[in-house]
Amino acid sequence: MIREFLGDPADLIETPTAAQCAVFGEKRRRIPELYDFDYPSSTGVVQNSESYAQGVAAQRPFYFDHIAELTDRAFAEYEALTGRRYARAAGYRLDDADYVLVGQGSVVRDAEAVADYLRDERRLKVGVLNLTLFRPFPADLVAELLAGRKGVVVLERTDQPLAVELPMIREIRAALAQAAENGRARAARSGGGRLRRKKAVAQEAPLPYPRLPAMGADQVPDLYSGCFGLGGRDLQPGDLVAAVENMLADGAGRRQFYLGIEFVDEDTPLPKVQIRQESVLADYPQLRDLALRPVEGIDLNSADSIELRIHSIGGWDATPAGHALAAAAAELFGMHVKAFPARARERRGQPTQYSAVLSRRPLRLNAELKHVDIVIAQDPGVFRHSDPLKGMRDGGILVIQSDLSGEALWNHFPQTAQWAMRERNIRVCSVDGAGIALAEAASPAERYRLQGLAFMGAFFNAASLLGRQGMTREALYEGLRTHLGGDSATNSAAIEDEIHACMRGYDEVRALELSELEDQGRSAKIPLIPSSMAGAEAVAGPGNQGAFWDQVCAQYKTGHDILADPFTAISVIPAATSSMSDMSTVRATVPRFVADKCTGCSKCWVQCPDSAIPGVVSTIEEVLDATLSTLATTQNPLTQITQLLRHLARESRKILKKGEFESFAPILSEAYEKVAEKMGWDEERREQNDAEFQQVLDALEHFPLAKTAPFFDVPESQEKGSGGLLSITINPETCKGCDVCVAVCDDGALVNVPQTDEEQERLEANWKLWKNLPETDDRFIRISSLEESIGMMPSMLLKQGNYLSMLGGDNACMGCGEKTAIHLVLSAVNALMAPRVETHVVEIAELIEALDEK
Ligand code: SF4
Ligand code: SF4
CATH class of the missing domain: 3.40.920.10 (Pyruvate-ferredoxin oxidoreductase, PFOR, domain III)
Incomplete structure (x- = not known):
């Protein structure tokens, strides 16, 4: 059918206009051939300014002025073929409409449904004008169809803040102004008590805009401009009802407004948003009027839907x-x-x-x-x-x-x-x-x-x-x-x-x-700013993560839409904000570490696309210190056990060197018994120490630590006391549960377990402790022997600073390989460049200081 309508490009057709006849003759190919080997020519040639000006001016009468008429002809042919009627501009229930919604594209169907609703339920005479064509603008039809209406709201899916008005309403206003000029010209020619003959001649004289009808000034409707759907934002029937109510005699009568946009959230539950909103409103009191609030409770789908x-x-x-x-x-x-x-x-x-x-x-x-x-x-x-x-x-x-x-x-x-x-x-x-x-x-x-x-x-x-x-x-x-x-x-x-x-x-x-049933469900978590975004010394500016958290992240986290405010207007995002996403709410499974199987091969921490499984090597002393830092608070001062840490570490190392390794907790337990034996505490002291040690043991019970050849056995064989434990800890928020680490771990040291509340608690506790571990010491990174080392890149990634040069938590697909590649590049750049930059900055600071002294 489309083929029949459009025809074959090679068809010979009657040349449709006089100008084209002058170029092509009485008949022409349906799609003219501009390249003909028998009569070669060039197109798109550079013109000098004189011929360019002549050519541009010639386009209007000889080509563009024909388009409207040719379009009407094409629509008529299409209707004859299909029965479907299209027009450059078409009305819906416009015959008696007082108020008109004007739009293009998908909004027209919604507007028609709203017009029907308002006619049926509110007895308001509302119609719709569908502008099928924007160029050439159907000014003749628009003027004809809008003449005499009380109000017309023009709905546009674009914004042009520095223009007087949006593009479509500008065209409509121009069309109506031209039709009104026609009306004035006709009135002027027919008025003044001149001779009848002269009057008749005047009536026949062409109007200033001959293609447009003549319209009296009192027939020009009030025009309203509604901006909607930016970036595909939703427009509800309630928004369109609000746009019509705005035009009514008792309506607000706002001439320019947004639909489906929120500048003010009167019901925000977030105190910081409320405070900021009040301060913005004090400076911009007109904000409340910029957007129309949708009329609630409008449901236009039929009752049986x-x-x-x-x-x-x-x-x-x-x-x-x-x-x-x-x-x-x-x-x-x-x-x-x-x-x-x-x-x-x-x-x-x-x-x-x-x-x-x-x-x-x-x-x-x-x-x-x-x-x-x-x-x-x-x-x-x-x-x-x-x-x-x-x-x-x-x-x-x-x-x-x-x-x-x-x-x-x-x-x-x-x-x-x-x-x-x-x-x-x-x-x-x-x-x-x-x-x-x-x-x-x-x-x-x-x-x-x-x-x-x-x-x-x-x-x-x-x-x-x-x-x-x-x-x-x-x-x-x-x-x-x-x-x-x-x-x-x-x-x-x-x-x-x-x-x-x-x-x-x-x-x-x-x-x-x-x-x-009884209600005993989980209580909701209060969203707190992630530590990677909580910069205590942040200054005001677009890079302030705390402000971004309050304005954007907290809104999303509590299920609210963000507001149109000074920050969204400049659309900047501070660094590290991907860490606001909490993947624990999405993933179905999460990896669990099996300490006795880990060989320290590095594949998991290198290949994780979300940098969610950092490997860190720590001495036993560092592990115990981090545990105490995690546990000890002013309410819970661990005074006794602190004094035993070095003993515990020494005994643990001895046991580790001798025996089989299953996990670190039983080794620490055994070490404690040995220390206690040596110390010979009285019963009361023993009880106190036992209680404090139990807290340490509980904290480390599930903490993922492995004794591996590259990081413990080899260093210990070279220098007593130099071995470290490898920690493979999952970031509880950024891990997407993609399974990549489990799949690449040939030793079976990572297994998938279901994501449950209990598992999450365990992950969070481990992560809290992990954050207190110091950076992996350089000696674990500078591995000289090729046989015993794990390679340059995996070693570099053992430094937390390098590993976390790219945060996870974004909403890329889980298991996204591109992210692994980007992570490795960023980490390598950070590892190599960051120390040089630091040195360079120090040098510059010294130079400045030296200059200041001169
Ligand atoms: S499951 Fe995927 S996202 Fe989670 S730690 Fe493993 S590789 Fe990383
Ligand atoms: S957990 Fe598996 S992949 Fe990761 S370092 Fe250990 S053995 Fe290698």
Whole structure:
């Protein structure tokens, strides 16, 4: 059809305009050939200024002035072929409209739905003008269609702060001004009591703008300018209703405003944001008027529609699962479906969403869903990093992945979510989609597809789709067979697996009876600024991390949008802010260290893309010192054990050199017994020491320390007392659980364990202690023997300063190989350059000082 409409480039057609006839003759090729070997010519040649000026001026009458008419002709031909009518500018319910929403592209459908709503519910005569063409601007149609309206709001997806107005409203205002000039000219010519004959001649004289209609000054509508959708930001029907209310006789009448933007958050729970906001408002009191607040509670989807949102993790195929669900709902239940992933491409290991609306009637709106009926959480930890109840309708349904039930499942939710679910009467259901997929999948490759199908079945059940559509379970089964292509002989086994997974999801989804359950969920953590961002001596400026934390990070961490303020306006991000992301809320598994298997090969800390598993070598004394620094506070002064540290370290080293190594804690315990024996304390002293030692032992019980050949055995063999312990500690926040370190550890010293609250506590305790370890001493880095060394780059990375030259915590895909490469380059540059820069700075300081003295 498109081929028929557009024709073949080589077709000979009637040359459409006189100017073109002058160049090409009466007939021309549909796409003119500018390169002809028989009649060679050059195009795009450099012109001198005289011919350039002539050429530019000639373009208007001979080419550009024809475009509007040719476009109308093309639209008419397209309508004849398809029955679809397009125009350079087209109205929707404009015949009697007092107020008009003007837009282009996807906002037009939303505006039409809002116009219908306002006519039906508020008796307001609202219409929509769709500007299909921007160039040539359809001034004739715009003037004709907008003449006599009370108010016109022009919606534009752009901002031009230094211009008088945005581009489209400028064109509209110019079109209306020209039409009004036409009107004035006509009035002037017909007025003044001149002779009748003279008057008739004047009426026939061309108007100043002959292509435009003539319009009286009283027919020029009031114009309003609404900026929306910058960077794809959502526009809700409530925003459009606010734009219309603004034009009403009792409306605010603001001429320029933003839609869907927040300059002021009146309900912020963050005291620092509130204080800053008040100070900004004192200087810029007009901020409150810059954006229109959306009218709340506008739901334009039909009552029988179902809004659905899927929360998943990138890499779990949420988008294909969402598409499959949408396609099945359309085919099996004859529903209209509008579906869209939150991102065009899922980032592996990062939270992702997919939304869809299903309805018996055609769907119009393109806005984000704000009245979600069903949330499917394939990600069981969704409450750790998102609020799946946000934008959900009261009385909606949550279907969450879990193999738990009853009390155990309920108490898996944070307490705040439990309260919200009770308060808002949310029905909570669970299904073990992952378990079903594991059981039904013939190969690992099928797992996520079957998981999606299990949730599809759970959705059909939870949404009572069968009941709504008068369908039986058996009919669903048969429908799925046809839908999934069950009559194909080639992959019938796979299709049986798919149907089975879907029906199991349908059958196995269970609802929680909240009235029988007690609320004992987890309490929420208060987000604190990460230490890498908390610079005590930071000065004001765009690089101030503390200010960025307050203004941006704390907002995100508490589920709030950032505000349009002086900082967002200059879009700068201080260094190290990636450390605000907490991957513990996203990852499903995390590596655990098996100390007796580690050989110190270095592969894990070199290959981790997120610099989340630093290797550090410390002497036993340093480990014990770091432990005491971690434990000792003014409330908990460890006075006795401090005096024993050197003894403990010496005894430990002796034991380490002699015996088998499993982990450091039992060795330390044995060392303590030996020290105690030698010291001969009385009972009271022994009790005091035991109590303090127990704290040290507890802190080190799970701390990852290994006795390895490169860092302990070899140095000890060369010089007594010079061996160190290798610590392989996981950063509890930045590790994405990508599995790379586990995969590269040939010695089995890293294993994956599920991410649980207990595991997280253990990781956090270890990390706290790790932060008190000093930098790896140079002697562990300058390994001279090639056989015994672990290599230059791995050795350099043993210095925390080098290793942390790139922080993790960003939202790149988990296991991202490019990040490993960048990390290694940055660390190498830091290792080699930082000492030179330091020396150079000292030299310069000395020179300055010397000059000052002269
Ligand atoms: S699981 Fe991935 S991110 Fe975590 S420490 Fe291992 S390699 Fe690094
Ligand atoms: S944990 Fe594994 S990969 Fe890492 S240093 Fe030890 S043996 Fe090597």
